[in-house]
Structures are given as C-alpha cells and as structure tokens.
Amino acid sequence: MGLVRRWRATERAELALGALSATVLLLIAGMIAFVLVNAWPSFSHNGLSWFGSGGDVNSELVDIFNSPGGRHVYTLHAWPLLFGTLLTTVFAVGLGLVFSVLTAVFIVEFAPPSVSRVLRPVVRLLAAVPSVIYGLVALLALSPWINDHLVSQSFKLQVNNIVPIGGNGLLLATVVLTVMVTPIMIAIIVDALAAVPRSWTEGSAALGVNRWRTMWRISVRTARPAIAAGVVLAAARALGEAIMLAMVSGSFGFSPNPLDGLHFFVEPVQPLAATIVANAEGLSSKPFAQTIYAFAAVLLFSSAALSLGGHLARRQVRRYGTR
Amino acid sequence: MAVAHPEAPTGAAAPRPRTRPVDSSASWPLRDRVGLALCWAAGLALCLICAAIVLFLTVKGLESLRLSWLVEHPTADLDQSKSGGFLDPIVGTFLLTAVGMVIAAPLGVAIAVWLTEYARPAWLARAVESGVEIVAGTPSIVLAIFGLIVFSNTALGFLSAPVEGASAFGRSFLIAGAMMALLALPLVIGSVREALHALPGHLREASYALGKTKATTIRKVLLPAIRPGIATGGALGTGRIIGDTAIVIVLLGGTLQIEGAGGLPILSTLRGTGQTLTSYVYNNSPAGEGNAPEKAYAAAFVLMLVIIALNWVVDRLAKGQEGITWIR
Numbered sequence: 133m134g135l136v137r138r139w140r141a142t143e144r145a146e147l148a149l150g151a152l153s154a155t156v157l158l159l160i161a162g163m164i165a166f167v168l169v170n171a172w173p174s175f176s177h178n179g180l181s182w183f184g185s186g187g188d189v190n191s192e193l194v195d196i197f198n199s200p201g202g203r204h205v206y207t208l209h210a211w212p213l214l215f216g217t218l219l220t221t222v223f224a225v226g227l228g229l230v231f232s233v234l235t236a237v238f239i240v241e242f243a244p245p246s247v248s249r250v251l252r253p254v255v256r257l258l259a260a261v262p263s264v265i266y267g268l269v270a271l272l273a274l275s276p277w278i279n280d281h282l283v284s285q286s287f288k289l290q291v292n293n294i295v296p297i298g299g300n301g302l303l304l305a306t307v308v309l310t311v312m313v314t315p316i317m318i319a320i321i322v323d324a325l326a327a328v329p330r331s332w333t334e335g336s337a338a339l340g341v342n343r344w345r346t347m348w349r350i351s352v353r354t355a356r357p358a359i360a361a362g363v364v365l366a367a368a369r370a371l372g373e374a375i376m377l378a379m380v381s382g383s384f385g386f387s388p389n390p391l392d393g394l395h396f397f398v399e400p401v402q403p404l405a406a407t408i409v410a411n412a413e414g415l416s417s418k419p420f421a422q423t424i425y426a427f428a429a430v431l432l433f434s435s436a437a438l439s440l441g442g443h444l445a446r447r448q449v450r451r452y453g454t455r
Numbered sequence: 456m457a458v459a460h461p462e463a464p465t466g467a468a469a470p471r472p473r474t475r476p477v478d479s480s481a482s483w484p485l486r487d488r489v490g491l492a493l494c495w496a497a498g499l500a501l502c503l504i505c506a507a508i509v510l511f512l513t514v515k516g517l518e519s520l521r522l523s524w525l526v527e528h529p530t531a532d533l534d535q536s537k538s539g540g541f542l543d544p545i546v547g548t549f550l551l552t553a554v555g556m557v558i559a560a561p562l563g564v565a566i567a568v569w570l571t572e573y574a575r576p577a578w579l580a581r582a583v584e585s586g587v588e589i590v591a592g593t594p595s596i597v598l599a600i601f602g603l604i605v606f607s608n609t610a611l612g613f614l615s616a617p618v619e620g621a622s623a624f625g626r627s628f629l630i631a632g633a634m635m636a637l638l639a640l641p642l643v644i645g646s647v648r649e650a651l652h653a654l655p656g657h658l659r660e661a662s663y664a665l666g667k668t669k670a671t672t673i674r675k676v677l678l679p680a681i682r683p684g685i686a687t688g689g690a691l692g693t694g695r696i697i698g699d700t701a702i703v704i705v706l707l708g709g710t711l712q713i714e715g716a717g718g719l720p721i722l723s724t725l726r727g728t729g730q731t732l733t734s735y736v737y738n739n740s741p742a743g744e745g746n747a748p749e750k751a752y753a754a755a756f757v758l759m760l761v762i763i764a765l766n767w768v769v770d771r772l773a774k775g776q777e778g779i780t781w782i783r
Contacts, residue, residue: 145670149569153583156566156640160586163601170604234497242494251498253770254505260766261508262698264733265755268740269508272515272748311504344480344487365592372594375700375733379742408596412705415603425604428597439592440585 167429174426177206185211189385197420204419212387216401219302221370224309229363232317240325241347259315267379270308275299275380283398295386295399302388303397305381313370317362324358325351361445368438372431374405381406404431516756519749529711541754543712544735548697551731554632555639555696560689563643568673571651591641599705602634615726628725631706638699639692646691650684687772694765700733709734732758
C-alpha cells in the first residue's frame with residue numbers, strides 16, 4: 133500500500149511539473165498564433181507590397197488610424213521601417229562583432245589580471261544598464277553634439293520639408309545600439325575562448341607560434357560557432373530594442389539614402405520596434421491595431437528564428453566541448 | 456633530498472633561472488603587435504564608455520537630485536519645481552518586480568526541474584525548450600502589445616480597472632507583472648538548469664540509495680543544493696524586470712501616482728495603475744511628454760544605483776559556482 137502511494141506521489145510530481153511546462157508552452161504558442169491572426173488582415177490586404185517601398189509610410193499610418201468606420205484602410209508600404217530596422221541591426225552587430233572579438237581575446241589572453249578583473253564587471257554592467265538610461269544619455273549628451281558638429285545647416289534647410297534632420301538619426305542609433313549588444317557577444321565569445329582545450333594552444337605554442345597567432349589561428353577559429361551564436365543573439369537583441377531606438381532614432385519613417393553621402397548617417401530612421409512604441413496608444417482603432425500587430429508579427433518571426441538559430445549554434449558549440 | 460641540483464644557483468645574489476620563457480610581444484612581427492594594440496584599445500574603450508556613462512549620470516544625477524524627491528508623490532504641474540518627486544515610481548518599480556518574480560520564480564524553477572530531471576516525453580521537452588528560447592528572444596514590446604489585447608478581454612477584466620464600454624482597461628500591476636514574468640522566465644530557467652546540471656551525480660544516487668523517491672530527492676536534496684543557482688536566476692530576472700520600459704509604458708497605465716481600482720486594500724493596488732522608474736525616466740526625457748531633464752537624470756541615477764547594487768548581488772551569488780555563464 134505504502135509503496136503504491138509513494139509511487140503515486142512521484143508520478144504526481146512529474147505530472148504536475150509536466151503539465152505546468154506544457155501550459156506555459158501552450159501560452160507561448162497561443163501568443164504566437166494570436167499575434168499572427170491579428171496581423172493577418174494587414175498582410176492579406178497588401179500582399180507582398182507590404183514589404184515594398186512606395187508611398188509615404190507616415191501618412192499611410194495616419195490614414196489607417198483615421199480610416200472611416202465600416203471601411204477599413206490597410207494600404208501600407210512598410211519598407212522604410214524594415215530598412216531602418218535592417219540598417220541599425222546590421223551596422224550595430226557588424227561594429228559590435230569586431231569590437232567584441234577584440235575585447236574577448238583581450239580579456240581571455242592578453243589583459244593583465246588587474247585589467248581583466250576590472251573589465252569583466254564593466255562588461256556585465258554595460259549589459260545590465262536599462263535601455264532607457266542609454267536612451268537618456270544619448271538623447272541629452274550625444275544628440276546635441278551631433279546636431280551641432282556633424283549636421284550642416286544648409287543640408288538641414290534644403291531637405292526641411294521632406295525629412296527633419298537633427299541630432300537623432302541613424303548614426304546615434306547605431307552607436308548606442310552597438311554599445312548595448314556588444315556585452316552579449318563578449319560574454320559568449322569569452323566563454324568559448326576560455327573553453328578551448330589548453331593542449332591545443334599549448335601545442336601551437338610548442339611549435340614556436342607566438343601568443344597572438346596562437347590565439348587567432350587556434351582559439352578564435354575553434355570558437356567560431358560561439359561567435360556565430362553571439363552574432364545571432366545580438367541581432368535578436370538589436371532587432372527587438374524598442375525604447376532606446378524610439379528615443380534616439382529620429383522616429384520618422386524614412387529610408388536613408390546612401391547617395392546622400394555622409395548625410396546618410398544623420399538621416400532619421402524608425403525601426404519596427406520603435407514604431408510600435410510610438411503608436412502603442414492608438415490600438416483602439418481596429419485596422420491600426422492590426423497593422424501594429426503586423427509589425428509585431430514580423431519582429432516576432434525574425435527574433436524567434438534568430439534565437440532558435442542561436443540556440444542551435446550554441447548546442448553545436450557544446451557538442452564539441454567548447455561552450 | 457639534500458643533493459643540490461648542479462645548475463641551481465648557489466649564492467643568494469644569483470638570479471633565479473627562468474623555467475618558462477615568456478613570449479614577449481616585443482619579438483612579434485609588426486602585424487601581430489598592431490593587433491595586440493587594437494585589443495588593448497577595444498578593452499580600454501569599453502572601460503571608458505562604461506565610466507563615461509556612470510560618471511555622467513552620477514554628476515548630472517547628483518546635480519539635480521533633491522532628497523525630498525525620494526519621498527514626494529509626483530503631481531502634474533507645468534512648473535517643474537512643483538511637480539513633486541518620484542516616490543510612486545520607486546514604489547511602482549518594487550511592486551511590479553515583486554509581482555513579476557512571484558510568478559516567474561516558482562514557474563521557472565518548476566519548468567527547469569522538469570526539463571532536467573524528467574523531460575518525458577522527449578518531444579514535449581524539446582518543444583518546451585524551444586518555446587522558452589523563443590520567449591527569451593521575443594522583444595518586450597511585442598510581449599507588451601500582446602498583453603494589452605489579451606487582457607483587454609472582458610473575461611479577464613477582473614485583473615484591471617473597469618472602464619466605460621465593453622472591454623476592460625487592460626492595464627494594471629497584475630497584467631504588467633504577468634508579462635514581466637514571461638520576460639524573466641527564461642533567465643530563471645537558464646540559471647536553475649545550469650545549477651542542476653552542475654550538481655555531481657552522486658548526490659542523486661546517494662538519495663536513491665537511501666530509498667528516497669525522485670520527488671523527495673528533488674524537494675529535499677536537489678532544490679536545497681541549487682539555492683545559489685535559484686538566487687542567481689532570481690536576481691538576473693529582477694534586473695531584467697527593473698530595467699524594462701516597453702511593458703511598463705504599454706501595460707501599466709502611465710498614471711503619475713499609483714491609483715487603486717476597487718475596494719479591497721491590496722488587490723485594488725494590484726489592479727490599479729502606476730508607473731516605474733524606467734517609465735518615469737522615459738516620460739521626463741525629451742522623448743516623452745514631461746520633458747523635465749533634471750527629473751529624468753535624478754530618476755535615472757537612482758535606477759542606475761539599483762542596477763549596480765543588483766549587479767553586485769549577482770556577482771556575489773555567482774562566485775564559487777561553476778558553469779554559470781556571466782551574462783544572459
């Protein structure tokens with residue numbers, strides 16, 4: 133009797149925990165389905181031109197919000213928002229990659245213990261600083277400086293009625309985003325570099341290869357899957373960053389034109405996540421809410437793909453014994 | 456062994472021989488030395504950026520912070536000297552964090568235990584793992600607007616204040632806390648799983664050898680053993696909740712003061728609206744409606760102190776634990 137009851141207790145614990153996990157999984161699946169269902173009208177109405185350019189995305193959003201009762205307006209060409217997301221993410225992750233590999237190599241191999249003791253908490257703190265603080269500092273300290281020193285008044289006046297140019301724009305957004313995503317990459321790469329088997333690096337050193345080349349040719353190469361994982365996870369973070377970008381990206385749906393030369397970098401963008409923040413108050417208008425959900429669906433889909441990819445890459449890393 | 460090594464130095468003045476020749480960068484080719492210099496530059500630049508942010512906020516924060524702000528309720532006033540302090544945002548931050556962690560911590564521990572100790576059937580475990588991974592990558596703004604629509608449902612109206620019209624308000628501490636819990640969940644799960652994996656196998660075996668069931672082993676042996684891991688996960692999750700702005704802006708109603716809804720004392724606050732330090736900073740920055748930079752600096756300074764303190768706690772907790780990756 134007692135044995136049966138005890139067996140039941142064990143069984144019960146497993147069932148309860150499993151049911152809890154399954155419930156959370158259902159919730160997550162429900163969330164994804166919910167966002168997709170709500171986003172569908174916007175996609176189905178526009179077809180592929182949803183992702184295309186043409187038209188003015190800002191006035192299109194206003195039209196959608198003010199669509200008359202009974203007849204919903206959905207027409208949207210979201211390319212400027214997508215392009216803004218792409219630009220900030222790619223630039224930030226690209227810059228951050230160079231920066232983080234160098235820093236990780238430094239932390240693991242070349243920094244004197246005293247410097248490395250300082251550097252680790254610094255990286256951890258930079259990862260923990262809330263995005264609103266980054267946004268505030270950028271907005272109040274860097275933005276006026278860019279406005280005063282990097283933006284020419286003549287260009288500002290020249291394009292005044294097309295696009296507002298100020299301190300907030302692609303450059304500022306990219307720089308701050310780089311600082312925000314670098315710590316994640318550094319953490320992952322440092323872990324991987326530290327886990328490279330000592331015998332491999334020692335073997336290289338024994339062949340007379342100097343420490344720099346050993347690091348570069350052996351350790352960094354071994355850590356390549358981890359670097360890939362870091363890039364992917366950082367990209368997911370950059371993609372989803374909303375508050376900081378809403379503060380410093382200029383918040384104007386515009387696709388910067390590379391033909392504008394250096395002005396390209398000060399032109400404003402409005403990434404998807406920032407667009408959602410800027411318009412979160414307007415969800416009472418049904419077609420507008422569905423359009424916002426379409427933005428959310430794009431973000432959800434791409435970040436889910438990225439984080440699953442990063443997860444797989446990390447598992448790959450674990451399999452080879454170098455986390 | 457009293458026999459001296461023939462080559463060992465005999466006199467006190469003789470220099471100790473080098474057993475391991477150090478590879479000095481002076482002997483490297485120029486390209487490698489440039490690379491090393493770049494490494495130093497990157498490392499120092501990171502320190503400089505961090506120092507600049509902390510110093511900037513400290514100077515600006517101390518310049519504008521008045522201690523009375525810490526205990527004054529914020530009020531709406533065009534004159535910034537009369538618009539009060541940020542007591543409510545501070546309380547709101549703690550309240551929201553508490554709600555979020557009360558949900559996330561038990562749930563996270565339970566899921567992590569199930570994933571490491573049971574994980575049957577395997578396909579379900581893999582699915583749960585992927586689901587958690589997806590949530591970890593989901594931008595918080597997406598979680599926020601998802602929560603807004605779901606909790607505006609009349610069926611879930613008991614969680615927030617009633618409003619005129621058919622649907623519920625959809626914004627309250629409970630609702631924001633629930634979505635925050637989703638944000639903290641992957642961090643808790645990750646830490647607890649790492650801790651469980653790091654436990655030596657003989658701990659479990661010893662318990663089984665004494666005739667204990669799996670459930671008892673988990674409750675009496677494993678959970679006490681991974682307490683630091685749980686604490687680390689909790690602290691990481693807390694940090695994430697404190698630092699998040701998007702969910703607060705969308706789901707906490709954005710009232711200046713904490714406003715209850717309904718009669719019951721504690722429940723009314725939980726169903727009510729308010730704001731946190733992050734949304735206070737956002738609203739008082741030039742990007743928000745308030746545009747009072749001094750208030751924003753002061754609140755950001757307080758927020759940063761909280762984050763630094765929490766960071767220190769995580770650091771202390773993680774010390775001595777193996778296999779804990781230091782950022783998630």
